[in-house]
Amino acid sequence: MEITEKKHPLLIYIVLFAFGLMLMPAIAAAAGSKDEQAPGRSMAQQATKSKKLWRTSDHAKHKVLQKDFASGAELTQACISCHSEAETQFHKTIHWTWLADPAEENRQYGKAGNSLNNFCISTNKTVDAGCLSCHPGWGNTKESAVNCLVCHSQTKMNFDEAITDIKGFLEEGDDESKEIAREIQAELRDAAQNLGLPARQNCGSCHFFGGGGDGVKHGDLDTSLVKPSKTLDVHMGVDGQNFTCTRCHTTTLHNISGRVYTQPAATDRKSLVEDDLTNKITCESCHTDQPHKSGQKMNEHTDKVACQSCHIPDFARVNPTKMSWDWAKSGKLKDGKKFKTKDEFGKFDYMSIKGQMKWAKNVKPEYHWYNGVIKSVTASDKIDPAGTVKVSWPVGDRQDANSRIYPFKVHIGNQPYDKMHQTLLMPLLSGKQGYWNHLDWDTALSVGQASMDLPFSGEFDFVETAYVFPITHMVAPKAKSLSCTECHSKTDSRLAHLKGFYMPGRDVSKILNFAGWGAVLASLIGVLIHALGRFLSRGNGKNRKED
Template identity: 40%
Template sequence: MLTSRRLQLVGLMWLGALVMTSAMASAATESPTVTRPQVSGPLSGGTADHAKFEVLQQDFSSGPEVTQACLSCHTETGEHFMRNIHWTWDYVDPETGQQLGKRYLINNFCTNSRGNEGMCAQCHAGYGWKDEDFDFRDQSKIDCLVCHDSTGTYYKTPNSAGHSACSVMFEGKPPMDLGMIARNVALPSRANCGTCHFYGGGGDNVKHGDLSSALSQPGHELDVHMDAEGLNFACTACHITKQHIWAGSRYQVMSRDTEGTGKPGERRDVATCESCHGLSPHPSGSLQGFKLNTHVDSIACQTCHIPEFARGGVATAMDWDWRTAGKTRDGEGYHEHGYTQGNGEHRYTYKSIKGDFTFDENVTPLYAWFDGQMRYTTIDTRFDANQQPIDINAFSGSRDDPSSRIWPFKRMHTWQPYDMGNNTLVYTHLWGEDDAAYWGSYDMGRAIAKGMADFGLDYSGEFGYVETLSWWPITHMVAPKEDALACRDCHAADGRLEAVEGIYMPGRDRSFWVDRIGLWAVVATLLGILIHAGIRRFLLKDSGAHH
């Protein structure tokens, strides 16, 4: 029944394709290089052509001027925008009460943006944040273009000069035509979001592992949704946006969505797989589909459907060692190439300003129960230095917790500076024009002393290096279904879920004693049979009896 219907469909499509191709033969050859617009969720744009707006018919001399022009029509957007995390860099976890947000947190990459905003706030969706004096109420400081530029010519440079050892990297950029950029604004494409999100941690895919420049124009095999020739989803297709607030956050992970698609027109508030694919995503009607749909209760979609991260030719950092930072040659900092990634590009494996790194590609994730709740080691956390490695973001989850599922993670391993006296992480003053800035002075002790003093934080004066881990739930780079994990990848003695506790998995788990006793019972039965048969043969041969 199904097969015959499918055959009919294929036949119809084939006929249709014949008609279409003959009709479109000429059109197709005319514009082969036009990039297809990316799909941005429910928003499709097109209600206004910004090239026709009077206020944009001018040569802008600065970003804030453009912003003021934007706000002259989008009158409420400034207020909306100032509530989002791209602007505030500030998030208080409603469960733990922890003060999170890039503005405050310490990570195990470049460690802290606080005190280094002159450099780090290039990725703040605003203009000019270089120190504590930045005015978070000034709407003209919003940077509209970094997200809405469609020309690819917009760029940002650090908000403060920094030491000459670093600032040299940002010299010699071509001037921008802000008027032209403003007249061509569009809904954000992957490359817009990627400007920051692909380069977190100081380079392409360094931080996340599943977010790299390879996703700007990915093929089907790298990500089925973002596939430039296929669905061509922009980030906002899933990270649904309402008044410049985006769904989907690492601070607030929904590890198990129990609502699914909701009723038609609902569910535009989460970025979960289930919000589009529903709660029974595999084809029902087959035993296989049924089995997979029951796995959904315990296994995050990502676990099977993202078999590896850092795919597509761009490597991710796996280890970072700050202990080796600060080496110089002839008084100058230097860097060393040591890794050639899949797309042929070289990656630094040593930088004087950062230390040693290791990179990896096509990485098998680590798996663990995850309830979506992260607990961070913040600047305020006092830890036990004997309990290394310290989790930068610890998480919990178990089989017994209904909101937990088994998730894939990237684990980042780092040796980073800490306060040995107080057993806390530290704010390191990396970027600045002053002598204490590590990127220039290469004096870690001074950099920490200033980084802490600038924010009135207690520093013992003695620093060491602590081993830390950070955990990155993997959710992008969704592979084609043919590449998803097969049963045996986990249902085996040394499978991917080898270390996951709280579950009984056939193929992985067994009772040692039941197996041993059972096998012995079967072997003993066979032996008994052999002995019985042997005696029969031996004795009956002698007696010559028939039976």
Template identity: 30%
Template sequence: MKKVLATISVLFLLLTFSSATVFAGKPASDRDGDGYLSTVDCDDKDATINPGATEICDGVDNNCDDVIDEGCGGCTPVSEICDNGIDDDCDDAIDCADSNCTADPACSTCNPIPENCTDGVDNDCDDAVDCADSDCSGDPACSSPHSGLLYQDYPNNCMACHNTQFNEMADALHYTWVGDAPDMTNQPGTQQGKLTNALNSYCINILGDWPVCGSCHVGRGLRPDDAQADNSNIDCLMCHNADYAMARVRLPDGSMGPSSTDPAVLNGYLQNIAAPTRQNCLKCHANAGGGDGIKRGDISMSDITNTDPDFDVHMNMGGANVACQDCHAFINHKVTGKGSDLRATDHAAEVQCTSCHAGMDSGTGHTDAGLNRTDADRHIARVACQACHIDEYGKVPTEIHRDWEFHHDGEPADGVSGPGHPYSEMAANLTPVLKFWNRTSHNALLYETAVLDPVTGTYPTSRPNGDINDGKLYPFKYKTAYQPKTVADDVIISVDTFDFLKVTGDLDTAVQSGLVNMGYPANEPYELITTETYALLNHGIPQAATIDCAQCHSDFSVGSDNKLDLLGYKLKGPKAQVCNQCHSDKKLPRTQDRMHGHLQKGSGIGCGFCHSFERPERGLCSPCDPACVSEFVDTTPYDHSDVCN
């Protein structure tokens, strides 16, 4: 305001001087009563401005010597005036951009001033902050927008520019750990996820153990459903700086962050931001279940530096060097794709092999590519790419059984030897279990009644749904666990893993604590049962040249219950009965090529002639089709009601 008044005063004096010929006879005055006449007082309307006044650093010529703020030697702080366009308190923030002005009425609405490209404030009121403002496109600070960021200001300095991204992440499964589960056939209308009700054959459930289980959460320490957890709890460095991800630990105060206190190291994390790397992703995903390779079986920390195309042809540093997000695309921070044992769906789209391998699902793709694999093209409709291309998993040893009765070193989990990880039976170079999967699953939830499978003698915690007539063939990791269940109502108990892993190491104590966490009395009777789980295999694909059809088609002996028989491909009846519907007496061919030479005869004999299923997409002659059935049935009639009804 003083500056405005001073300006008006100068204009007034100029007008006075320019009109001297008209008002030359007007006498001098002292209108502000400060003892100085208007002929020497540069502002005769302000008694604080006159030749005898003391110069202060406020942007005004207080002593009328035609020099503003002389002798100040730089900025001298006074209280910030919120509407004068001056940095009065010398903190590099002017007027409403100064935090001291947040309560000033003058700042109740945005007061446009030129954009300051480094203060985190929308100075010019155009809804673009700092380097996001086009006015800052030429500012040196925006050529490397993170170069001046300080870890001590994290994450507020990130939120200043990326508020939209923080809001997206707050709604993404990587942060919420719970969401809609349309692909689950048990309680599909219930929100499901690791944060609340997911139950498995590894650490069972998160209940009671946020400190350990939450160590891989992309938050800064609080549960996402904590009342105190706002967007500042999101730890964007966990995905956007690989070194930070590897260094992050649970700190003594319960927060998550690096243990280093060196400002140069900490600032370096914030000043070197990049898209996620395999290192960011694998820090958590490879170590799921308690250690490298334990849970998934098809990924490990070795994938970070792998150069062997047969270890993983995609994540091969010397070859394709595919990044995780090249397949798992992120849409507004929601990730594409998921495994069979994951409950909530983040982004509904699926990872498609044909995004890179275009045309391989056309029905002639393998042949067109010169691979001489017409048989592979016949499989496309019913066999997923992974079923043929993943012939082995556990290239880094993976867990195939967990026993809560013992610790990792084989000592009894009775508290005597102290806390530790439950016993893990590890194995390597395993053959996948093939199952038909229709992309839905039955994955156990906390408090559900556990149901014994009389065929396997186990209690399933994750089962892919499907059969030979419903879904495609996929490869899975199979594992079991020995864990506790209530006797009275058959509910799998969420062992208090914090107590087991970090405090007592006593299974009985950890079960009692887990029962209390679940709302049961501590002395609720329990027993140990064997559970089982299947997990989809998607990684660890070798070079295509290593794929051998014999991995499935090596044994066609009748009545042997070989791999294909167990999947539902078994002959529908005794050899004589099946073959003699067309042949009077003939030995059964023992090779896949000879067996399926029938496909080339006449209209092509349909699967239902010999098996209890059909493949209508093949356009073969169905035994239910009177228009062509006479081509083949010429000896003994056969009951095909199992495929015709």
């Protein structure tokens, strides 16, 4: 049977149109609705919803704190008269000992041991008194009582200076001096009564100044975090959550979590959902490892990419940070005197006593595979001066299930090493015998090495070194996190240097693309020639038919 009636096609158009319409909302849904909140955010909000701390003690009412203190030790005594175990606990922490991993005794990790960096290099086992200004005891010695106020007083004050001044004025003995001493004592007393858990200002009084100045070392820790905006740090922002450091750096017996040295800050990737007593040091503690809205590709990145990699687009966003330090250029004099020059940020880029330094703002991190362990060279380790010595470097590998791509600040140094022993050298810097006084490397290195009980052959040169800082603070609001093409790009991928795996958008096979586009082009040329042939030969057919 032959059907020769034409059927009206309207119905088909309607069906097709309807189908198209049906696709639209589904596509929109796949792109993610804007109203729904990401589960990782809800989780974190629940974990931190009780913001107010409640207290059972008002320190201003404690008799023991209502007197005039003549020394730091007296003040500490007042604290431990109630908090009997606090000092004993604190003495065992790395904040006091400056020694990491006592288990690895022969390596002597820690700044009071054989660890070093490419800034001021070493504390010379704390022989360099300049370093002890950050040691949480009274005065610049390691033997004094613990200064509880540095971490716990909510009043910003130089406590050591106050004690020295009180002593000085009391010794003067005249009425006026005594009056001044009483005033300082009153201030100190107020500070001693105004107590609490460490605030950003407390931790920052040392950690924002690592390397001897604001923002020198870390890049993601500087004074801009005392009162940061939400844009600078979405957690600590005073116009947002206003987190203190200890909100994440949770603490047990005065041991503060989050230290990264020879061991990871957290060995388990556990959230509070899985373990409600886990420490809160990782992002995943509160946000879980599937924090994004369901079905979003970002959730499938969390196995290999650390949260920080995308959520901290760059560091040093308010204050500059030091990116390199060339000790070899130190020692120059102008008119026979030491001098300094400043850069565009108003930071010293040259100092006779320190050498050439480079500062930078809004720095893109470097990305490396990282399992939480930092491998470091100590003062007693042999080095290979042929290349850049990795004084500290992240440990990790793509094949390692615990490794993820993580952002780092890499600080490049040029520092002295022993040409005979092939070890880095620990010059003494401050004090009368220190380099900063006499600018004589031989003396500074001899005295410095002797303080470490390490040999010095007398022959030295400078070697380029690299030192890494994991970037984890200055988490930007989600709108400022990295877009896909920051990494998934052929031309300027942030991960261009990470090899050994295929990454869509970054990696292409040039041969395949050449052949592929070639085939498409050939098809196009082929049909165009054919079409031209048909066009030009139109007459042929007509003529033949009419014959």
